Amino acid sequence: MTDNLRPESPAEWVLKIEGLEVATRGAAAKPILKGVDFSIAPGETLCLVGESGSGKSVTSLAVMGLLPKGSLKATGGRIELEVDSLLEVSPTRLRDLRASRMAMIFQEPMTALNPLMRVGEQIEEVLIMHQKSLSSTQRRERVLEMLDQVQLPDIERVFDSWPHQLSGGQRQRIMIAMALILEPKLLIADEPTTALDVTTQKQILKLIKALQERHGTSVLFITHDMGVVADIADRVCVMRHGEVVETQPIEELLRRPGTEYTRQLLTAVPSLRPRAARAVTDREIVLEAIELEKRYGERSAWARWTGKAASQTLAASNINFALTRGRTLGIVGESGSGKSTVARCVMRMIEPTGGGVRVMGKDIASLGRAALKPHRKRIQMIFQDPFRSLNPRLTIATSLVEGPINYGTPREEAMEKSAELLALVGLPKDALDRYPHQFSGGQRQRIAIARALAMEPDVLVADEAVSALDVSVQAQVLELLDDLQRRLGIAVLFITHDLRVAAQICDEVMVMQKGAVVEYGPAERVLGAPEHPYTRSLMLAAPGRHWDFSGFRPLDHVFEETPASTSTAPV
Amino acid sequence: MFSYCLRRTLAAVPVMVVVALFVFLLLRLSPGDPAAIIAGDMATPEQLDRIRETLGLNQPLYIQFFNWAGELLRGDFGTSLMSNLPVTQLMAQRLEPTISLALLSIALSVVVAVPMGVIAAWKHGSLIDNAVMSLSVLGFSVPVFVTGYILIKIFSIDLGWLPVQGFRRVSQEGFGPFIQHAILPALMLSTIYIALIARMTRASMLDVLGEDFIRTAHAKGASEKRVLFKHALRNAGVPILEVIGTGFALMITGVVVTESVFNIPGLGRLTVDAILSRDYPVIQGLILVTSGVYVMINLAIDLSYALLDPRIRYQ
Numbered sequence: 063m064t065d066n067l068r069p070e071s072p073a074e075w076v077l078k079i080e081g082l083e084v085a086t087r088g089a090a091a092k093p094i095l096k097g098v099d100f101s102i103a104p105g106e107t108l109c110l111v112g113e114s115g116s117g118k119s120v121t122s123l124a125v126m127g128l129l130p131k132g133s134l135k136a137t138g139g140r141i142e143l144e145v146d147s148l149l150e151v152s153p154t155r156l157r158d159l160r161a162s163r164m165a166m167i168f169q170e171p172m173t174a175l176n177p178l179m180r181v182g183e184q185i186e187e188v189l190i191m192h193q194k195s196l197s198s199t200q201r202r203e204r205v206l207e208m209l210d211q212v213q214l215p216d217i218e219r220v221f222d223s224w225p226h227q228l229s230g231g232q233r234q235r236i237m238i239a240m241a242l243i244l245e246p247k248l249l250i251a252d253e254p255t256t257a258l259d260v261t262t263q264k265q266i267l268k269l270i271k272a273l274q275e276r277h278g279t280s281v282l283f284i285t286h287d288m289g290v291v292a293d294i295a296d297r298v299c300v301m302r303h304g305e306v307v308e309t310q311p312i313e314e315l316l317r318r319p320g321t322e323y324t325r326q327l328l329t330a331v332p333s334l335r336p337r338a339a340r341a342v343t344d345r346e347i348v349l350e351a352i353e354l355e356k357r358y359g360e361r362s363a364w365a366r367w368t369g370k371a372a373s374q375t376l377a378a379s380n381i382n383f384a385l386t387r388g389r390t391l392g393i394v395g396e397s398g399s400g401k402s403t404v405a406r407c408v409m410r411m412i413e414p415t416g417g418g419v420r421v422m423g424k425d426i427a428s429l430g431r432a433a434l435k436p437h438r439k440r441i442q443m444i445f446q447d448p449f450r451s452l453n454p455r456l457t458i459a460t461s462l463v464e465g466p467i468n469y470g471t472p473r474e475e476a477m478e479k480s481a482e483l484l485a486l487v488g489l490p491k492d493a494l495d496r497y498p499h500q501f502s503g504g505q506r507q508r509i510a511i512a513r514a515l516a517m518e519p520d521v522l523v524a525d526e527a528v529s530a531l532d533v534s535v536q537a538q539v540l541e542l543l544d545d546l547q548r549r550l551g552i553a554v555l556f557i558t559h560d561l562r563v564a565a566q567i568c569d570e571v572m573v574m575q576k577g578a579v580v581e582y583g584p585a586e587r588v589l590g591a592p593e594h595p596y597t598r599s600l601m602l603a604a605p606g607r608h609w610d611f612s613g614f615r616p617l618d619h620v621f622e623e624t625p626a627s628t629s630t631a632p633v
Numbered sequence: 634m635f636s637y638c639l640r641r642t643l644a645a646v647p648v649m650v651v652v653a654l655f656v657f658l659l660l661r662l663s664p665g666d667p668a669a670i671i672a673g674d675m676a677t678p679e680q681l682d683r684i685r686e687t688l689g690l691n692q693p694l695y696i697q698f699f700n701w702a703g704e705l706l707r708g709d710f711g712t713s714l715m716s717n718l719p720v721t722q723l724m725a726q727r728l729e730p731t732i733s734l735a736l737l738s739i740a741l742s743v744v745v746a747v748p749m750g751v752i753a754a755w756k757h758g759s760l761i762d763n764a765v766m767s768l769s770v771l772g773f774s775v776p777v778f779v780t781g782y783i784l785i786k787i788f789s790i791d792l793g794w795l796p797v798q799g800f801r802r803v804s805q806e807g808f809g810p811f812i813q814h815a816i817l818p819a820l821m822l823s824t825i826y827i828a829l830i831a832r833m834t835r836a837s838m839l840d841v842l843g844e845d846f847i848r849t850a851h852a853k854g855a856s857e858k859r860v861l862f863k864h865a866l867r868n869a870g871v872p873i874l875e876v877i878g879t880g881f882a883l884m885i886t887g888v889v890v891t892e893s894v895f896n897i898p899g900l901g902r903l904t905v906d907a908i909l910s911r912d913y914p915v916i917q918g919l920i921l922v923t924s925g926v927y928v929m930i931n932l933a934i935d936l937s938y939a940l941l942d943p944r945i946r947y948q
Contacts, residue, residue, distance in 0.1 A: 128851055132758065160854035173845035178867050178942060188853050224943040240853065 075101040076144060076247045076280040077125065077164075083138035084120055084129065084304075094120050094134060095304045102248070107274065107281040109291045109312075111327070112301035113532035114503070118284045121301070122250045125282070126166050127156045143248060161188050165241035169253040171233035175225040181233075182209075182221030185240045192244055208239040211276075212269060230397075231262035238269065245277050252284045259396035259559065264603040267294055286532065288331045289562070289606025292316060300324050317614050330533040331611035332540075332562040334604055336589040339569040344387040348422055348520045348553045349408065349441065354381040355416035356403050377403040378577045381417070383570075385521065388547060390554040392568030392585065394561060394600070400577040401557045405523050408555065409443055410434060422520060439469055442514035446526035448506035452498040458484075458509055459494040465517045476516075483512040486549075487542060504535035508542065515546070525557045540567055561604050565589050573597045637946060641935045645928050652924040653705065656917045657698050705921070711914035715907075720918040723903065728922070730800050731899035733811065734891070735884045738819040742826035743877060747866075749827075750834025750873075754842060755861055765831060772828030781821040781894040788817060798896040818895045822888065826880045833876045837869035844868070870941050878934035882927045 078101040085091045095117045102108045110118045123129050124136055127148060141148040143164055148156065168174040176184060182205055189201045196204070202221070209217040212235040225233060234254060241249055251270065255263035271294065274281055285291060291298055291312070298315045300307040300323065308320045319325045359374035378400040385391045393401040407414040410426060419427045426437045445451040452461055462480035467473060484493055487508040498506055507527065514522055524543070528536040540563065546552060558564050564571055564585065571588040573581040573596065581594040592598045601607070610617045668684040669676065676684075684690075689697055704711075710720035753765040789797040795817055801810035841847065842865055850864045889901035900919065907915035939946045 126852055128848060157854045157856065160852055162854070166852045168845060168849065170845055174849045176846040176850070176864050176868070177944060179864075187850075187855070191854050191856075191859075226944050237849075240849075 074103055076104050077102045077282065078142045079121070079125070079139070080142075081139035082121065082124060082136065082141060084117075084124055084134055085137045087133055087135055091137075093137075093304060095124070097139065098301070098304070098306055100299045100306060100309055102280045102282055104247070104280055105274070105278050107271075107283055107294055107296045109295035109298045110282060110284045110301060111286065111288070111291055111298060112307075113286060113327075113534065115303070116301040117304040118301050119252055120304075122166065122252050122282060122284055125248075125250060126160060126164065127153075128166075158192070161241070161246065162192050162244045163246050164248040164250065165244070165246040166250040166252065167234070167237045167241050167254045169256050171230055171237050171254075171257070172225075174237055175233060177225050179224075180222050181225055181228065181236045182206075182223075185209075185236065185243060188240055188243055204243065205239075208243045209236075211242075211273065212236075212239045214239075229262075230258050231266060234258065234262075234266050235269065238266075238273070242273055242277065242279070245279070247280060248282065249274070249279050250282045250284070253286070254283075255290065256285070256287070260561070260603040260605070261396065261599060263290075263605065267605075270294075287605060288328060288533070288611055289604065289609075292606035292609045292611075300327070316609060316611070319614070326534060328614065329612045330537045331606075332533075332537070332560075332566040333610065333612065334562050334565055334589070334601075334607050335617075336565040336568075336571075336585040338586055339584050340389070342386070342389075344551065346387045347384045347420075348387050349385040349555065350420040351381050351383050351404070351408060351417065352420070353417035354404065354407055354414055354419060354427075355379045356400075356407050356412065357415045376577045378407065378574075381579060383572055383579075383582065385553045385555060387520070387553055388551045389569045390543075390547065390556055390567055392556045392558060392564040392571045393574060394558055394564045394571060395574035396559060396600075398576070399574040401559075401574050402525055403577070404574070405443070405525050405555065405557050409441060409523055410438075411443075439465070439517040440519050441521040441523060442517050442519040444507070444510050444514050444522060444524045444527040447530050448503055448510050449498075449530075451510055452506060452513075454498050457495055457497060461498075461509070462494075462513055462516050465513070469517070480512070480516060483515055484509075486515070486546070487512045502535075503531055504539060507531060507535075507539050511539075511542065511546070515550070515552075519552065521553045521555060523555045523557070526559065527556070528563060529558065529560060536563070543567065561589065561600060573600070637939055638936055641932060645932050648928050649925065652928075653702055653921065654698065656920050657701055659920075660913050660917065661694065661697070710918040710921070713907075713912055713915050715910050715912045715915075720914050723915060724900070724918055724922055727898060727900045727903045729802055729804060730897050731885060731888055731892070731901060733803055734815055734818055734822070734897065734899065735881060735888060737812075737815055738822040738884060739826065739877065739881045741819050742823040742830055742880065745823070746827045746830035747834050747873065750831040751838055751861055751866060753831070753835040754838030755857070757839060757842075762835075765835065769828035769831050772824045775824065777821055777824065777890050778894055780824050781818070781891065784817045784820055785894075798894075800895070800897040800899075814895075818891045818897060821894070822884060822891050826884070829880060830873065830876055834869065834873050837872045838865055841865045841869045867941065871938055874934055874937055874941070878930050882930045885923055885926055 080099050082095055082098040083093065084095040085093045098117070098121055100108065100110075110121065112118045120129070120134065125141055125143075125148065129135060136149050139149070143159065146155065146159060146163075148159070151159070175181065179187075182202075185205045185208065186201050189196055189204060193201075206217050206221060209220055214220045214232060214235055220228070220232070220236075225236075228236065237254075249270075254270070255266050258266060267290065270281065273279065283290075283294060295312040297309060297311050299309040300315075300321070302323055307323050308315070310320060315324065316328065319328060355376070356378045357374055357376050381404055383391060393404060395401045403412070406412045408419050410419070410429075414427050417427065418425045421437050421440050424437060426434060429437070456464075459477065459480055462483060463471075463473065463476035466476040466479065471479070481491055481494060484491060489505060489508055489512070493501070493505075493509070498509070501509065510527075511522075522543075528539050531539060543554060544567065547554060554567075556564070556567055568585040570583065571581075571585040572579055573588060573592075573594065575596045581588050581592065581597045588597060589601065592601055608616055668681045668690055689700055692700075708721060710724070712718070713720055713723055716723065749765050753762040756762050785797055788795045796814055799814055801814045803811035838861075846868075847860060847864060850860045855864070885900070886904075888899060889905055891897070892899045892901040900923075903915070904919050906912075907919060
């Protein structure tokens with residue numbers, strides 16, 4: 063706890079946490095926070111970073127008094143917000159302080175808004191509860207003014223919109239408007255941009271910064287993303303296992319991390335600078351897409367009967383690529399770009415509406431169910447969320463042998479094979495008889511990889527396969543994939559929104575936008591010197607792009623914004 | 634919104650056609666000659682021929698169906714074999730007691746059960762929650778006629794506050810006498826629905842209370858009451874409405890026992906009498922009417938979803 067910069071006198075901090083302890087409720091109380099200390103000065107941005115389970119979200123919920131009542135409770139320490147001691151004030155006082163002196167925005171703007179209330183009314187509700195003297199016209203004016211401040215277009219229309227009619231970025235702007243309308247002293251932002259696309263993230267971060275300067279707000283920003291930290295933090299507080307590891311000004315932390323843990327955390331951040339493509343050893347094309355197209359359209363009886371123009375969406379069009387043995391092709395793009403659609407078409411999980419998919423030279427795009435079966439095992443998928451992609455009721459062994467047995471492998475043989483596979487992905491043999499919930503996220507993703515490999519595929523399709531993992535675990539899983547590729551010569555189609563990950567694992571990269579390919583080539587060129595404006599805007603929006611994290615120094619050659627690439631439309 | 638309502642309403646039409654077809658075939662395809670069924674065991678061959686002639690049974694099946702359906706559309710449901718009265722008239726007499734009783738019961742159930750469920754969910758795991766849950770198990774497991782007779786014993790015989798049985802039409806004698814006669818049967822009918830709706834409200838509320846936007850509401854400084862009723866209950870509404878609707882539909886047919894216990898001249902007893910005496914035209918009419926009520930209730934539920942949830946509205 064090297065918090066030597068902590069301001070001491072009350073005027074110098076807005077929030078001060080001392081020795082905060084939180085434990086689970088019940089007979090076997092388990093400590094979650096073990097004495098957390100930090101403080102935030104007026105107008106300062108303090109980033110709380112750490113991996114999952116470090117206690118950063120619990121800390122923020124404890125400040126707001128929003129710990130889940132049934133399961134967690136604060137057992138010690140102090141939380142002071144200016145003159146109020148938050149663990150001691152009455153529930154009524156705490157309610158008064160919320161929104162007026164401290165406010166919070168959350169990770170998922172989709173679920174954080176009430177789906178059955180117009181967004182304007184949801185912001186207005188803050189005024190109804192805290193400023194009872196305002197008339198309804200005054201309230202509406204204030205809300206509209208705030209909508210304007212968060213740079214939403216067409217504010218009258220937005221006021222009367224339902225949450226589902228707005229984009230993710232717009233919803234987060236609504237949340238910000240709601241949080242800041244009473245000009246609170248403290249804004250707690252819990253991973254507010256994690257669920258957003260990079261370009262949207264960039265705009266939201268900029269907006270928070272601007273409003274912070276305008277209102278003099280202190281910001282407690284919780285994130286796992288070191289890139290974001292590097293871009294916005296004044297000081298950083300690193301947490302691990304419910305304890306503060308170190309608190310440092312940002313430059314200091316990035317250049318001279320004070321602890322081994324922080325050092326590891328920074329080293330694990332993948333570099334944005336693409337690695338060189340591996341030498342071509344095998345020219346055999348294992349997977350090829352030829353003018354692949356997927357079109358969604360309304361074909362209901364009602365639509366035909368009313369003769370309404372069929373509203374069709376081109377989820378992917380004119381997709382061409384070729385993947386050779388032992389290589390990794392990355393498909394990158396933002397949400398809605400069609401990258402997952404391509405993966406699913408290639409897997410024939412959904413039916414392509416045009417073009418061809420060749421697996422080992424054989425077109426499978428139009429094969430029927432029976433004819434498709436022998437080709438299915440050649441191409442296997444790893445999913446994003448290892449917590450949901452394994453059947454919780456089946457032992458690991460059962461999950462691993464199911465596929466091979468379906469393809470006629472005798473059970474004994476399949477069992478032997480699965481033990482080997484577990485060793486291959488770095489898990490102990492006794493894992494076979496256990497259930498998915500007994501493993502961590504990283505271990506589960508290893509199991510998911512073993513499951514895919516059990517089919518002896520030629521191609522692995524990894525759809526955001528490391529996006530749900532902490533950076534250190536992510537690094538290990540990526541290393542495992544690399545290792546397997548070298549040993550088994552497997553080809554990987556890697557779908558990701560994360561440019562850092564793409565830069566580290568891909569030989570070739572295909573950038574997609576709105577269902578179309580905008581740039582396709584060696585990763586070194588596409589990510590190192592992007593030509594298309596969209597790729598450029600993606601690279602420019604990547605957080606922390608000025609910093610070489612594992613080198614503990616700023617990068618010297620970063621390509622800069624050109625007038626052409628700044629024109630990203632606000633969301 | 635308009636297009637949604639129109640679509641839903643139009644979707645009810647084919648359902649009713651299928652029901653009508655089924656009801657029609659019920660008589661024609663049941664074993665034996667319809668004319669013989671209608672005429673009874675003692676009929677002579679001449680009588681049978683005359684019945685066949687008048688009912689048009691000599692014509693092809695599909696023509697018979699269209700003729701019959703045409704009469705239905707004109708409001709002619711045929712004539713009862715037992716009383717020789719028009720089926721429509723028989724049913725009209727019985728419809729009001731049943732519908733008014735069902736409405737009263739469902740209103741009672743909702744008023745009691747929804748707050749119970751909300752409070753149980755709010756105080757999840759507490760004594761109140763456990764009490765509500767135990768009561769609802771009781772509500773499920775005690776047969777309705779037992780509840781009915783216990784209610785009569787207490788309120789009518791021992792206390793003498795309410796009549797033992799009988800029925801007064803709200804349309805003829807006003808609300809006072811109606812409620813006096815209907816409150817006990819309504820209480821009896823609603824026990825199961827109170828249990829059902831309270832459980833569903835609790836489960837649905839528990840789901841919603843775990844949602845992110847509830848946390849947002851707390852973070853805004855909203856009071857417990859506001860969070861529960863303004864944010865949570867409406868979001869929990871769709872499954873609750875679903876049970877209320879299904880409950881109401883089931884009540885229309887499940888009312889038989891209650892009508893017998895309290896001697897109420899409703900549809901339930903008409904149904905039992907018609908089945909016992911094989912009064913086919915009446916049975917057909919009753920099936921059509923109850924199915925019609927089911928379809929209407931389903932439609933009402935679908936439309937109320939749209940009122941409740943803008944995401945459904947704009948689909």
